[in-house]
Amino acid sequence: MKNHGRLLQGNEAMAQGALYAGARFYAGYPITPSSEIAQECSRVMPKLGGVYMQMEDEIASMAAIIGASLTGAKTFTATSGPGFSLMQENLGLAIMGEVPCVVMNVQRSGPSTGLATKPAQADIMQIRWGRHGDQELIALSPSSVAECFSLTVEAFNLAEMLRTPVVIAADEIVAHMRENIVIPEPGEIPVIDRAKPTGDPAAYRPFAPAPHGVPPMSAYGSEYIMHVSSSMHGPDGYSNNSPDNAARQIARKNGKFEHHRADIVKTKAFDADDAEVLFVAFGAVTRAARAAAAKLRANGVKAGVLQLVTVWPFPTEAVAELGSRAKTVVVPEMNYHGQIAGEVKKVLGADADVRRVNGWNGQIITPRDILKAI
Amino acid sequence: MTCATKPCATAPYATGQQYLKDGVLPHMWCPGCGIGVMLRACLRSFEELGYTNQDTVVVTGIGCTGKLDDYLVTHALHTTHGRALACATGIKAAKDDLHVVVFMGDGDSVTIGGNHFVHAARRNMDLTAIVINNFNFGMTGGQFSGTTFNGAITQTSAYGNPERQLDICALAEVAGANFVARSTPWHVDDLTALIGEALSRKGFSLVEVLSPCPTHFGSNNKMKKGTEMLAWLQEKTVPVDVWRTMSPEARTGVFPIGRLVDRNEPDFNARYREVGARATGN
Numbered sequence: 001m002k003n004h005g006r007l008l009q010g011n012e013a014m015a016q017g018a019l020y021a022g023a024r025f026y027a028g029y030p031i032t033p034s035s036e037i038a039q040e041c042s043r044v045m046p047k048l049g050g051v052y053m054q055m056e057d058e059i060a061s062m063a064a065i066i067g068a069s070l071t072g073a074k075t076f077t078a079t080s081g082p083g084f085s086l087m088q089e090n091l092g093l094a095i096m097g098e099v100p101c102v103v104m105n106v107q108r109s110g111p112s113t114g115l116a117t118k119p120a121q122a123d124i125m126q127i128r129w130g131r132h133g134d135q136e137l138i139a140l141s142p143s144s145v146a147e148c149f150s151l152t153v154e155a156f157n158l159a160e161m162l163r164t165p166v167v168i169a170a171d172e173i174v175a176h177m178r179e180n181i182v183i184p185e186p187g188e189i190p191v192i193d194r195a196k197p198t199g200d201p202a203a204y205r206p207f208a209p210a211p212h213g214v215p216p217m218s219a220y221g222s223e224y225i226m227h228v229s230s231s232m233h234g235p236d237g238y239s240n241n242s243p244d245n246a247a248r249q250i251a252r253k254n255g256k257f258e259h260h261r262a263d264i265v266k267t268k269a270f271d272a273d274d275a276e277v278l279f280v281a282f283g284a285v286t287r288a289a290r291a292a293a294a295k296l297r298a299n300g301v302k303a304g305v306l307q308l309v310t311v312w313p314f315p316t317e318a319v320a321e322l323g324s325r326a327k328t329v330v331v332p333e334m335n336y337h338g339q340i341a342g343e344v345k346k347v348l349g350a351d352a353d354v355r356r357v358n359g360w361n362g363q364i365i366t367p368r369d370i371l372k373a374i
Numbered sequence: 375m376t377c378a379t380k381p382c383a384t385a386p387y388a389t390g391q392q393y394l395k396d397g398v399l400p401h402m403w404c405p406g407c408g409i410g411v412m413l414r415a416c417l418r419s420f421e422e423l424g425y426t427n428q429d430t431v432v433v434t435g436i437g438c439t440g441k442l443d444d445y446l447v448t449h450a451l452h453t454t455h456g457r458a459l460a461c462a463t464g465i466k467a468a469k470d471d472l473h474v475v476v477f478m479g480d481g482d483s484v485t486i487g488g489n490h491f492v493h494a495a496r497r498n499m500d501l502t503a504i505v506i507n508n509f510n511f512g513m514t515g516g517q518f519s520g521t522t523f524n525g526a527i528t529q530t531s532a533y534g535n536p537e538r539q540l541d542i543c544a545l546a547e548v549a550g551a552n553f554v555a556r557s558t559p560w561h562v563d564d565l566t567a568l569i570g571e572a573l574s575r576k577g578f579s580l581v582e583v584l585s586p587c588p589t590h591f592g593s594n595n596k597m598k599k600g601t602e603m604l605a606w607l608q609e610k611t612v613p614v615d616v617w618r619t620m621s622p623e624a625r626t627g628v629f630p631i632g633r634l635v636d637r638n639e640p641d642f643n644a645r646y647r648e649v650g651a652r653a654t655g656n
């Protein structure tokens with residue numbers, strides 16, 4: 001029978017994407033506007049032999065998905081700004097311990113409780129720099145319900161490939177929007193599993209140097225004993241205070257993202273090749289930017305859109321290539337300070353004509369708002 | 375090679391030394407500290423219960439007690455401060471056939487980590503929590519914690535602690551733990567037996583180990599020697615059977631020791647299996 005698709009909400013599509021990727025362990029704490037992800041998981045997981053855990057807070061949610069991932073499971077949580085703030089310390093643990101997991105941050109307006117049910121894109125810098133120490137992670141930002149599904153599968157693949165947490169930087173708009181999407185059949189989209197150790201178990205070292213910087217990962221219960229630590233550790237996972245070791249571990253844990261940059265950094269370009277006016281957008285605002293560009297094209301202005309599918313690591317190459325070709329670059333985003341505009345300026349230089357369009361009142365930025373910048 | 379550093383194949387009793395990493399002794403804990411005594415009791419119980427490196431996960435937090443995973447060759451997770459039980463909850467919920475043993479101090483368990491402690495006990499997660507309560511933050515130099523007595527002198531309570539101490543075992547009991555026990559390194563045989571019992575129980579099991587900290591808590595409170603602190607612990611504790619006969623006034627400042635709670639409620643994973651059966655109609 002032909003798969004005609006289903007009318008799904010973005011939050012439901014993220015939950016379905018996680019299941020498609022093989023995730024069978026969810027731990028979270030309900031928070032608007034992400035709660036439908038928890039609700040979907042609570043209904044589906046028990047049927048699939050998976051686990052739904054409702055933890056006492058987001059600190060514990062992050063901790064639980066780390067613990068479960070170390071048993072070999074694909075694990076995830078979902079939250080919004082206040083909960084994401086609470087997850088930061090244990091996100092650092094996942095980075096230090098190189099524990100694959102996915103964190104869905106359905107961004108809402110802040111600071112603090114803010115406009116709790118309204119959208120924002122103001123956690124972009126918190127996602128990148130919210131933790132102490134030298135660290136890197138991956139963030140993907142969906143602009144549609146279909147991307148809520150496909151980028152979630154991609155997030156798990158990258159998490160497994162790189163042994164890292166991956167954040168889905170969604171927003172309230174894509175999370176609550178309903179669109180018809182076709183859920184692919186099993187096998188249609190590749191699903192990647194973490195590399196497991198082989199050879200002599202006694203020689204296994206979970207944090208050893210490895211090709212492209214990602215050592216194979218054992219699981220609790222395996223004969224390959226795995227010692228994982230929040231403290232600086234040697235290749236064997238045991239505490240190690242030597243400066244040389246610390247320098248090597250930090251360089252490898254960050255360098256693995258450079259090695260895999262081509263796998264990680266994805267953008268989409270719409271009419272951007274000859275664009276004199278280039279909109280650089282991400283998440284729900286991509287849709288407004290595309291409408292604005294279409295309007296300009298209809299009026300004879302060469303306008304296009306560069307969508308940042310990957311937000312972190314920042315897509316420097318695509319921004320440099322298309323941005324330097326354009327006369328004017330416009331960055332619409334739902335935050336006050338222009339968090340992505342700052343990154344675009346960093347890439348294109350102080351002399352480039354980079355214009356900001358910011359909204360921070362809990363409303364989506366409209367094509368009309370964007371066109372005012374031209 | 376002596377029995378102090380290598381497994382003694384010929385020892386007529388369980389030593390637990392097969393779980394110790396080679397070449398790590400002597401350990402880092404101060405003379406007079408109770409952590410070493412507790413760890414030995416625990417490793418002996420591992421051996422008696424037939425635990426293997428493969429099926430055992432040791433989870434630790436941060437602080438003096440949190441250092442002990444570095445001495446062991448089992449699977450291990452050294453977590454952030456206070457979050458050991460939340461990480462352990464994820465491990466056990468995902469893989470039920472593991473022995474998950476969580477080692478914490480009074481800071482990890484009921485000060486910064488109090489919320490996780492309450493809820494791990496409420497869920498009756500099948501974990502064994504061993505808490506070293508030395509009445510202060512040792513690793514950071516002896517500041518008061520959630521279990522420091524009112525009036526005690528510490529590095530952050532020079533004129534006496536204005537706060538009151540939390541009763542860890544009472545908290546575990548009201549939160550719903552299956553098994554709750556308390557002992558001290560002075561009562562080492564009882565301690566070993568209670569840890570063995572806690573490890574072999576389903577559901578949330580807690581052993582609180584009242585522990586000397588002569589370096590910090592003791593030296594600030596007129597007990598500079600480990601032996602003085604042991605004598606103090608002996609004086610401060612009474613068997614729970616006796617404690618139950620004492621008047622409320624006489625119980626003040628006295629810790630009941632022994633097996634305090636012994637229940638057999640289903641653990642989280644058992645209840646979750648029932649949920650799974652209902653969801654699938656089996």
